[in-house]
Amino acid sequence: MATYDFLFSALGLKQWCASGESSAPMSMADLLTKNRGGEAEPESLWDVPFPSMDALNEACGNFPQSRELTKGLEQGFLSIKDSLSIVLDPLTQPLSWLLDGTLYGMLNTPWWIVIPLLLLVVFAVTRTWKLVGFVAICLMLLAFIDYYEYAMQTLSIIFVCAFLCVLIGVPIGIAMSRSDMLQRLTIPVLDMLQTLPPFVYLIPLIFLFSVTESKLYGIAIILYAIVPVIRLTNLGIRLVDKDVIEAADAFGMTSRQKLYRVQIPLALPNIMAGVNQTIMMSLAMVVIASLVSAPGLGVLVLRGIRNLELGVGLVAGLGIVILAVVLDRVTKASLARINASQK
């Protein structure tokens, strides 16, 4: 006799319930009560359970248990997985090539070419020698403690993923800024991507792609890091001075001219702030993605946890901090340069 028996008898569903009585799998708790001899406890009002799926199942065997929800979801996903893979696999294959190619390129070019090249890039975007010196010291420090290879792996993954985030995110942000409807639809998705624990992305991705493929972590990083660049592009374009937009209209600009000559240039400080955030979030995710075979400093952190190698874990963690500081300073400095050129 279960608490909610009356509900099903009132609804006249006794017949339907009885038809599924035996087929329902038993929970551990059920099994234990059965073994204990199934003594019927007197029901008090204090003990009335919430009419949850499991409680209702007790009263009616045909009613699904809650574990069938998760099971159903899993089965649903598994059944569409194959057809989904057929579409997604070729679509995302270039990401694997890009990641593998960049990793190969960065690691097989000698350090005395890679480091000066990176410093040149830093100078090109920031134009400050002080920062170039700082970056040089950081990189050489990492190389000196033999973490050069790991750091370069991490860096090249960040470069590829951040680049793709900007490539995909900026157009999405622009489209959002032009249509309120699209903005309303996109913002919940962005909110979800931003709040979902990063580990959760990994689960369906593991089912979809093989763990040996680099696109697996590539997609996880891009999904996680693309949000700020979309948000800030949208915001930046929406915040462009209405008077200037009106002037552009009054002088007969087409919407394309307006976009390229007014909106994007004026939104650039905000877009660059988004790029900075995107790069920092890629770095955060590249560490977590080492769980699914992303190479780099994250692997060492993972080794530190798994094998309790305290020193390795701490030094790798410090290496990540150094990379983060370098990336942040460089992007902030180039952002400041843009801000200075347009007040």
Next chain:
Amino acid sequence: MARDIKISIRNLYKVFGADPLGAMAHVKTGMGKAELLEQHNHVLGLQNINVDIREGEITVIMGLSGSGKSTLIRHLNRLIEPTSGEIEMDGENVLAFNDTRLRKLRREHMSMVFQKFALLPHKTVLENAGMALAVRGYTINDFEAEANKWLTRVGLEGNGNQYPHQLSGGMQQRVGIARALASNSPIMLMDEAFSALDPLIRSDMQDLLLELQDELQKTVVFITHDLDEALKLADNLVILKDGHIVQQGEPQNILLNPNDPYIINFISDINRARVLRVRSVMVRTSEPPADSAGEISERDNLESVIALSGGDTELTYRVMKKGAQVGVLDMKELIKALVPTEAQTDGPPGQF
């Protein structure tokens, strides 16, 4: 001075709200602005506007904040679409223009100067001045000479390579004017162009505009909330209140014959002697007076005549225009003209 009509606005209405056309039906049946807002939650921005803007003149549209003057000027180049009514430019119906034709209108026929300057902050002064030409597809090499010419004309020679934020407000608005002039459009729309500037610079800019106007004879539509500015610049003055025209015509005429308490309020504290001109108060005749105290120009203001006469009300002057006598000014008439006018009770608003 009957010039051709360049832009003609007929029965223009603008209703703001969720369903402007539905609300428009109520307006047509005679519902007022306050009732429309209260009963239907729609704002009647402009009602029954009829204005003829003549070629080569400065038409000033004056009104306080919320009178709809900025809304009205944006109808001319359709930055705001009217709810009902007609706008014609050179006999063409502007409202029937498609996108391409409308862009051509904005690029080649009408330029605009804004209250907050609205310059592109990431472009140099030179590039800003040449914006209208750049929009048409010219590169900086093509428009550099033209843009520099107009920058020089507005007194910004040598500032071409600076950025707008490096200039003062007055200089930025000079760039705004150069930008409008460089488009070589016959019509210039100026939306409170000098309101953000401090008084001395504003006066300078007004002089600059009048000087340019003498030379270029553009059709200028100028919006302002400042009566002194309106009287200084206007060939034709349109006074707006709550979205409708209270009175329009030659400024001198409005000053001497205001037909609405609203306008009397407006003009009560201005210096009439400085604004009124001899031609507005003289008696038109070609016969020389019996004892002329001297010759004055029809364009002189009354203040200068009072100074000339030394305050003697017994004198009579010959009024001259281009060397010929056009009238006679009796100093007693002049004093009468300085008496503040009471509101007229006859004649519908907006008509003479």
